[in-house]
Amino acid sequence: MIEITIDDRKLSVEKGITILEAARRNGIKIPNLCFDKRLRPYGGCRMCVVEIEGGRKLASACGHPAREGMVIKTNSPRVRRVRQSVLEFLLVHHPLDCPECDKAGECALQDLVFEYGVPETRFTGERKHAQPDVRGPLIELISNRCILCAKCVRICSQYQGRGALGLIGRGFPTVVQPAFGEVLECDYCGQCIDICPTGALISKPYKYKARPWFLEEKENICSFCGVGCTLTLGIREGRILRSKGREGAGINDGNLCGRGRFGFDYIYSENRLRTPLIKEGDEFRDASWEEALTYVARSLSSIRDAHGPNSIGAIGSPRCTVEDNYMLAKFMRAGLGSGNIASSEAFGYAGALRAFSLSFGIGSNPADLASPLGRDVILVLESDPTITHPVFGLNILRAKREGSRLLVADYRETKLTRHSNTWLQLRPGTLVALLNGMMNVIMDRGLFDRDRVSGIRGFSSLEAVVKEYTPAMVSEITGLTGEAVTDAAVTFANAPRRLVIMPLAVSENNKGPGSALAAANLLILLGEEPSSLQVPAEYCNTYGMLEAGIMPRGGGMDVFDMLYKPGHLRALYIMGEDPLVSMPDSRKIKNTLRSLDFLVVQDIVMTEAAELANVVLPASSWGEKEGHFINAGGLRQRIRKVVEATGKSQPDWQILRNLGLAMGINLGAKSFQDITKEADDFIAGGRREAEGAPRPAFHPVAYEPEEPCDSEFTYTLVTRDVLQHSGNMSTRSEALKLVQAEAFLEINEKDAERHAISDESHIKITSRRGAVYLRAKVTDAVPEGVVSTPVHFPSGGINELTHFSGNTCSRLDAVKIERVK
Amino acid sequence: MFNDTVLKEIEGIKAKYPDRRSALLPSLYIAQREFGWLSREAMTCVARSLNLPEAVVRGTASFYSMYKHKPAGRHVIQLCTNISCMILGAGKLVDFLETRYGVPANGTSGDGRFSLVIMECIGACGTAPAMLVNTDFYDNLSEKRIEEILENYK
Numbered sequence: 001m002i003e004i005t006i007d008d009r010k011l012s013v014e015k016g017i018t019i020l021e022a023a024r025r026n027g028i029k030i031p032n033l034c035f036d037k038r039l040r041p042y043g044g045c046r047m048c049v050v051e052i053e054g055g056r057k058l059a060s061a062c063g064h065p066a067r068e069g070m071v072i073k074t075n076s077p078r079v080r081r082v083r084q085s086v087l088e089f090l091l092v093h094h095p096l097d098c099p100e101c102d103k104a105g106e107c108a109l110q111d112l113v114f115e116y117g118v119p120e121t122r123f124t125g126e127r128k129h130a131q132p133d134v135r136g137p138l139i140e141l142i143s144n145r146c147i148l149c150a151k152c153v154r155i156c157s158q159y160q161g162r163g164a165l166g167l168i169g170r171g172f173p174t175v176v177q178p179a180f181g182e183v184l185e186c187d188y189c190g191q192c193i194d195i196c197p198t199g200a201l202i203s204k205p206y207k208y209k210a211r212p213w214f215l216e217e218k219e220n221i222c223s224f225c226g227v228g229c230t231l232t233l234g235i236r237e238g239r240i241l242r243s244k245g246r247e248g249a250g251i252n253d254g255n256l257c258g259r260g261r262f263g264f265d266y267i268y269s270e271n272r273l274r275t276p277l278i279k280e281g282d283e284f285r286d287a288s289w290e291e292a293l294t295y296v297a298r299s300l301s302s303i304r305d306a307h308g309p310n311s312i313g314a315i316g317s318p319r320c321t322v323e324d325n326y327m328l329a330k331f332m333r334a335g336l337g338s339g340n341i342a343s344s345e346a347f348g349y350a351g352a353l354r355a356f357s358l359s360f361g362i363g364s365n366p367a368d369l370a371s372p373l374g375r376d377v378i379l380v381l382e383s384d385p386t387i388t389h390p391v392f393g394l395n396i397l398r399a400k401r402e403g404s405r406l407l408v409a410d411y412r413e414t415k416l417t418r419h420s421n422t423w424l425q426l427r428p429g430t431l432v433a434l435l436n437g438m439m440n441v442i443m444d445r446g447l448f449d450r451d452r453v454s455g456i457r458g459f460s461s462l463e464a465v466v467k468e469y470t471p472a473m474v475s476e477i478t479g480l481t482g483e484a485v486t487d488a489a490v491t492f493a494n495a496p497r498r499l500v501i502m503p504l505a506v507s508e509n510n511k512g513p514g515s516a517l518a519a520a521n522l523l524i525l526l527g528e529e530p531s532s533l534q535v536p537a538e539y540c541n542t543y544g545m546l547e548a549g550i551m552p553r554g555g556g557m558d559v560f561d562m563l564y565k566p567g568h569l570r571a572l573y574i575m576g577e578d579p580l581v582s583m584p585d586s587r588k589i590k591n592t593l594r595s596l597d598f599l600v601v602q603d604i605v606m607t608e609a610a611e612l613a614n615v616v617l618p619a620s621s622w623g624e625k626e627g628h629f630i631n632a633g634g635l636r637q638r639i640r641k642v643v644e645a646t647g648k649s650q651p652d653w654q655i656l657r658n659l660g661l662a663m664g665i666n667l668g669a670k671s672f673q674d675i676t677k678e679a680d681d682f683i684a685g686g687r688r689e690a691e692g693a694p695r696p697a698f699h700p701v702a703y704e705p706e707e708p709c710d711s712e713f714t715y716t717l718v719t720r721d722v723l724q725h726s727g728n729m730s731t732r733s734e735a736l737k738l739v740q741a742e743a744f745l746e747i748n749e750k751d752a753e754r755h756a757i758s759d760e761s762h763i764k765i766t767s768r769r770g771a772v773y774l775r776a777k778v779t780d781a782v783p784e785g786v787v788s789t790p791v792h793f794p795s796g797g798i799n800e801l802t803h804f805s806g807n808t809c810s811r812l813d814a815v816k817i818e819r820v821k
Numbered sequence: 822m823f824n825d826t827v828l829k830e831i832e833g834i835k836a837k838y839p840d841r842r843s844a845l846l847p848s849l850y851i852a853q854r855e856f857g858w859l860s861r862e863a864m865t866c867v868a869r870s871l872n873l874p875e876a877v878v879r880g881t882a883s884f885y886s887m888y889k890h891k892p893a894g895r896h897v898i899q900l901c902t903n904i905s906c907m908i909l910g911a912g913k914l915v916d917f918l919e920t921r922y923g924v925p926a927n928g929t930s931g932d933g934r935f936s937l938v939i940m941e942c943i944g945a946c947g948t949a950p951a952m953l954v955n956t957d958f959y960d961n962l963s964e965k966r967i968e969e970i971l972e973n974y975k
Contacts (some may be wrong), residue, residue, distance in 0.1 A: 153876070153880070156876075157874055157876070157877060162874065163873070163874025163875075163876050163877050164874065164876060165876055166874075166875075166876030166877060166879055166880030167880045167883075167884075168876075168879055168880055168881065168883050169883050170884045170885075170886070178875075178881060179864070179868075179874070179875035179878065179879040179880075180861050180875070204923060334911040418872060
């Protein structure tokens with residue numbers, strides 16, 4: 001610590017920080033236009049000049065380190081005069097089109113000019129008269145307003161790791177634009193919009209929608225991924241018009257991805273359900289709540305009476321609140337007496353939980369969003385967290401910048417592979433072989449503490465299994481060189497602080513619970529704690545849903561029995577989920593749903609599954625109800641009702657309570673506070689039960705190849721998330737659809753050539769289960785022999801192609817491809 | 822994309838620095854040599870071989886005026902017309918280059934053989950007028966001497 005004086009205040013500050021940082025930490029405001037705490041000092045705007053006693057010249061506070069004994073004046077007449085001149089010069093060029101600028105009212109430049117009272121300029125100079133670049137889907141560039149602070153350029157390349165914008169040219173004609181003036185194609189995170197101190201980068205969906213001083217700002221937790229960012233929503237006349245990050249608010253501290261920033265408009269989808277619907281013949285008709293609930297109550301009661309409570313099942317939702325899910329579980333268990341409660345997470349995070357329990361003997365292993373920071377080696381396994389959990393992904397990029405070695409094992413090129421030190425490009429679905437191979441090398445070379453580890457349960461069987469996975473054998477399976485496997489193992493084993501990151505997503509078929517077990521084996525072998533295995537839960541409330549009791553217990557059926565084996569169930573209650581889109585092998589599910597006597601779907605929009613339902617109940621969406629989400633880190637966060645409910649929709653928990661009453665079951669929950677408290681107690685009880693020291697054990701996993709290619713089905717299909725979407729809810733967002741509105745198939749250039757496929761060609765892909773038609777995206781990001789597609793889009797029907805089996809390593813599918821003439 | 826020899830050359834430059842961005846300026850010179858000027862293709866090749874965003878490459882390239890941002894002739898003549906050279910007849914030499922070789926000041930000859938850049942002092946005032954052809958230096962210029970010199974640049 002050193003002592004400095006700022007504006008007559010004696011301060012003790014950390015050694016090495018800048019004057020600006022020292023001032024910020026002590027609540028002293030130094031004006032600036034090009035500073036952001038996420039970026040390296042730039043010193044471009046000269047607004048942060050301060051006077052240092054004994055110094056001849058003024059210093060820019062953002063780049064000048066504070067030194068012992070420094071006496072600094074941040075607001076002396078000399079400093080103010082210089083700042084006034086800086087602003088005066090800026091206004092020579094900056095247009096005064098504030099009346100039609102979206103930024104007016106919350107513009108850093110405008111505020112500073114107001115504060116410093118810049119007189120009419122003494123100079124005349126050139127102004128830019130370029131047309132705004134309105135070509136991109138979500139972000140508009142208005143270069144006339146740009147003051148060249150380069151914040152957007154820097155956040156894009158330094159922080160987001162993308163580098164879509166550059167400062168092109170030199171001197172006055174410099175413009176911020178994509179490299180060659182092409183249409184901006186980027187992650188569409190919109191961080192550049194928030195960071196711009198003027199109106200040079202603006203959100204297109206929000207353009208001309210409202211003056212900021214008329215916006216009512218309310219904070220809410222994002223409803224997409226498991227990170228649980230805080231959104232600052234701008235609301236006018238009961239409608240959410242924009243979403244932005246605010247420094248200091250929530251775990252994201254000002255960062256947002258494109259889904260959080262632009263995707264909230266799914267709640268305004270035309271497809272929203274406004275009233276209960278009852279199917280008559282093949283058509284739905286509107287019904288009142290009373291009629292619909294009476295009908296559901298009577299049907300469920302008679303099925304339960306005739307076939308027993310086990311003939312009824314329910315599916316919960318990682319998108320619904322803790323309260324909603326708790327109520328569904330209570331309705332099923334306490335109300336109907338059925339333990340058949342499951343969710344799509346059987347294909348995702350529930351597998352991870354099983355691995356945590358088997359390997360570490362723990363009931364939960366919440367992710368830590370800051371975990372990548374300060375690690376020597378980070379190993380990312382067949383995942384791209386910058387897509388699945390974007391704001392978590394930012395910490396991986398940051399760790400890399402700060403010196404961590406980043407090893408990425410992935411079959412395809414991603415943003416992370418581009419930033420990695422080593423990209424292990426393995427064949428999809430062969431992760432288990434790679435991990436076993438790494439353990440083989442570690443054991444072979446004695447890079448672990450044998451005395452400590454050999455006593456752990458399962459060690460000898462691990463040794464026996466792993467023995468076979470010599471680098472040569474692993475090379476054959478994964479396509480990596482034996483050397484690469486050895487290097488990865490040695491690098492990882494020799495690093496003092498290590499981390500493995502591998503989200504398990506419902507929508508990904510290239511890894512499974514077995515992969516998580518294999519990763520856990522590797523970590524236990526090296527004496528690591530559970531916290532070194534980061535498997536962030538997928539959606540906004542995946543974690544909370546499972547904690548609220550949405551998992552089969554006491555002999556209850558899981559989705560595998562409920563949905564893939566017709567005849568197990570007579571009635572099914574689906575809340576906030578569309579298994580026909582999100583789960584594999586949808587044809588089988590469709591058959592099962594059709595075979596039911598009674599299907600209830602409760603959702604915010606009409607879904608594929610709802611089309612098959614007897615009754616459809618309209619639920620209020622995120623933003624229209626109160627509740628809690630629990631993020632991937634186990635953090636319980638309040639979500640707020642910020643706008644009125646759509647039509648006659650009601651919060652899910654309320655619908656279930658009322659349904660209970662209609663069946664003569666009192667589920668309690670007179671008020672929201674009641675149900676919150678009850679759910680909270682339930683979760684706290686579950687957490688207490690799960691407490692206890694980890695009891696590690698090895699559960700060796702052998703690599704099992706999944707559905708091999710043959711002469712007919714020659715390609716391996718990998719399903720994978722895209723950045724603009726999260727599950728299928730985001731596909732109802734008009735804004736996100738502007739970037740990606742339909743499914744596509746990525747295919748390698750050489751394979752495309754072989755089939756005479758070009759970009760946008762229509763192609764038919766066929767698996768052993770079905771066929772779908774997609775547009776091609778020719779790319780060198782996927783290797784030859786592999787095709788990749790996102791499953792988000794209901795219209796894509798990708799899950800008609802996919803399958804699942806008992807294989808815990810992966811559930812890859814073999815497909816064939818034809819060009820459609 | 823660059824051929825293997827060029828890629829190896831760039832790898833060699835990359836190896837000298839801890840940060841691959843440091844290899845950007847020299848790599849741009851190589852691209853310029855290979856493509857004749859910094860075309861979009863040339864900059865894309867640099868971006869790919871250094872694993873840098875195109876916006877960074879173009880942003881950097883466009884900052885420096887001494888890269889060739891337009892297609893240039895096979896040989897670039899840079900002739901000084903500052904005071905010493907001017908007094909000793911550099912102006913006439915400019916006219917000579919245009920009439921004899923068809924290369925206008927700051928332009929390129931129709932046959933693509935020469936580009937002429939009028940440049941500032943190259944520090945040869947004592948032996949003015951002076952010029953650079955590509956990277957070769959020549960002084961004490963006259964029309965006749967220019968003709969002899971340019972014979973070597975087909």
